[in-house]
Amino acid sequence: MASVPDIRSCEKKLWDSSNLRKYCLNFEEVPRLFYDDPRVDEFICSHKPVVILGSNLVKPAIDRWSLEYIERNMGTDVNTVFFSRNHKFKYFDDKKIHSCNNPRGVEFSPPMRKEEMKIEDFMKRLREWKRGEERLYMQQSLTSAVGPNIVQDFIGFNWKWINSKQKAHNWGKLTSNLLYISMEGNVTPCHYDEQENFFAEVHGYKRCILFSPDQFQCMYPYPVHHPHDRQSMVDLEKPDHTKFPKFRDAKGLEAVIGPGDVLYIPIYWWHHVESLMRLGPTITINFWYKAGPTAIEYPLRDHQKVSIMRNIEKMLLEVLQDPKEVGPLLRNMVLGRFE
Ligand SMILES: O=C(O)C(=O)C[C@H](CCCc1ccccc1)C(=O)O
Numbered sequence: 382m383a384s385v386p387d388i389r390s391c392e393k394k395l396w397d398s399s400n401l402r403k404y405c406l407n408f409e410e411v412p413r414l415f416y417d418d419p420r421v422d423e424f425i426c427s428h429k430p431v432v433i434l435g436s437n438l439v440k441p442a443i444d445r446w447s448l449e450y451i452e453r454n455m456g457t458d459v460n461t462v463f464f465s466r467n468h469k470f471k472y473f474d475d476k477k478i479h480s481c482n483n484p485r486g487v488e489f490s491p492p493m494r495k496e497e498m499k500i501e502d503f504m505k506r507l508r509e510w511k512r513g514e515e516r517l518y519m520q521q522s523l524t525s526a527v528g529p530n531i532v533q534d535f536i537g538f539n540w541k542w543i544n545s546k547q548k549a550h551n552w553g554k555l556t557s558n559l560l561y562i563s564m565e566g567n568v569t570p571c572h573y574d575e576q577e578n579f580f581a582e583v584h585g586y587k588r589c590i591l592f593s594p595d596q597f598q599c600m601y602p603y604p605v606h607h608p609h610d611r612q613s614m615v616d617l618e619k620p621d622h623t624k625f626p627k628f629r630d631a632k633g634l635e636a637v638i639g640p641g642d643v644l645y646i647p648i649y650w651w652h653h654v655e656s657l658m659r660l661g662p663t664i665t666i667n668f669w670y671k672a673g674p675t676a677i678e679y680p681l682r683d684h685q686k687v688s689i690m691r692n693i694e695k696m697l698l699e700v701l702q703d704p705k706e707v708g709p710l711l712r713n714m715v716l717g718r719f720e
């Protein structure tokens with residue numbers, strides 16, 4: 382009887398480092414644990430990222446959601462699609478554009494634009510995309526407006542498991558599930574969100590680079606009143622070490638996730654996300670939860686200090702009115718006094 386080949390040696394590596402963008406930092410790997418491993422709860426409890434395997438969280442989507450199936454079953458409502466002239470999709474809050482240095486907000490030039498599109502129009506643009514054209518990135522929350530088949534698939538998600546995590550960790554309510562359909566090579570630059578996130582890969586491979594909230598001094602976030610609030614000012618591809626000297630010391634983690642993997646992105650953790658290059662479009666569903674009620678306990682957690690700094694910036698803007706006065710007041714308050 383011919384020896385049965387070891388399945389592992391047959392498993393073709395579906396991607397390699399040539400599919401990843403190159404950065405000047407080295408990153409440690411995010412641990413990968415099975416969903417029923419008790420250590421998963423330890424990671425979630427201590428707000429540490431972990432890749433959770435085998436949860437079947439979005440199994441119906443993995444089994445059925447090809448781009449053709451989504452086109453046929455997404456429903457008739459329009460979807461939010463971002464366009465960018467390069468591979469970066471840097472989110473901005475258009476409600477904060479006016480606050481940019483001058484009243485007309487002229488200084489802020491949006492790095493991407495948004496269109497509401499029917500699913501068939503998005504898919505057509507995706508299929509017919511040519512090099513040099515604007516890249517596309519659909520980021521649409523799943524609502525009851527989707528077609529009946531997708532409603533059924535959604536009901537078939539592993540709610541028993543994820544609800545048990547929400548309960549065990551005293552999270553707030555599930556606020557949204559965003560469906561991401563990205564072109565290969567698209568990048569969402571480093572930012573943090575104020576929600577807990579279970580990030581479930583449906584199709585293709587995504588690389589996530591994460592920095593903990595205690596790396597605040599290395600990440601140089603935009604001011605809270607800036608349209609790029611919650612984003613890092615550092616361009617990971619071309620960091621300006623003169624303007625952002627501490628970025629050199631940033632300690633990051635990275636994970637490449639594929640179909641069936643769920644990455645826990647803890648609240649306030651910095652994350653950069655890229656769809657691997659030359660492997661085609663990726664499909665992801667996220668599960669955003671409000672944070673649980675955090676009792677003020679000492680010593681304060683790092684993410685709580687970020688929240689405190691945010692509140693100070695908001696309060697100062699409220700009382701000073703002019704964003705240009707916030708920096709000088711903080712400098713006068715700190716330099717030579719608190720150092
Ligand atoms: O799920 C998450 O938190 C991600 O960052 C996923 C990311 C797209 C996020 C777009 C975005 C950025 C900032 C505010 C609101 C939306 C990706 O997968 O490319």
Ligand SMILES: [Zn+2]
Pocket residue numbers: 572573574652
């Ligand atoms: Zn995010």
